[in-house]
Amino acid sequence: MRTSTRRFVFLPATVAAAMALLGGCSDAVRVSAPTTTGATSAQCRALRAQLPRTLMGRERRSTTPDSDNTAAWGSPAITLRxxxxxxxxxxxxxxxxxxxxxxTVMIDSSGMCWLTQPTSGGGYVFTTVKQQTFVELDVPGAYAGQDYPLPELGAPLRKTDPASTDPGVAFDCS
Structure with a gap:
């Protein structure tokens, strides 16, 4: 008497498709997206559309969750919120x-004013000081001693988020 055994063979195309799907997910950088409304949402959406394709010579990456309030470049990721x-x-x-x-407040070569805070990993978090919407750039310590990222962001920031006219702004770079 003959018995048959069924074997399941995964097709290479199925495996390749699954890997492509998983690979696309793993490339996105997890960035906590701030919750915004009104004018702030509009300014963040406009800023994201104007951000450079590269920063410090690093290619732009997708973020997760996908949000108008986040961007990332390179690996390890330089993140913007x-x-x-x-x-x-x-x-x-x-x-x-x-x-x-x-x-801790400085003006970069593009004329933007930033609050500079060191991180525990040897990097820095830079936050705009005089704009209407606060924008934060986190640069990991792995980039210490390399190109300076802030001037590349000056033009998009000034174009999409004008300086605040609030007289109560605590720090003034002028």
Missing amino acids: CGVPEPGPMNPASPEYDPHETQ
Whole structure:
């Protein structure tokens, strides 16, 4: 008596398709997207459309979740978040607040004003200071000593998010 055994063979095309789907997901950078509304949402959407394809010579990458408030370049990822809350050193309600602390505020060569905060990994978080919407750029320590990213963002930021006219802005780069 003869018995038959069924064997399942995965087709190479099926495996390749599954890998392509999974591979596309793994390339996206996870970035926490700030929740925005109104004018801030419009400014972040406009900024994302104007951001450069490369930053510090690194190619732009997709972000997850997909949001008008985030962008990323390179690996390890340099990430941008638009519509972040006011940084602690600028917020009078924060224990980090110090209106006289100007050592962490700088103007880049494009004329933009940034708050600079070191991270534990040797990198920096830069946050716009005078714009109407706070934009944060997180540059990992792996890029220390390399090109400076801020001037490349100056033109898109000025075009899409004008300087605040609020006289209560704690830090002034001028």
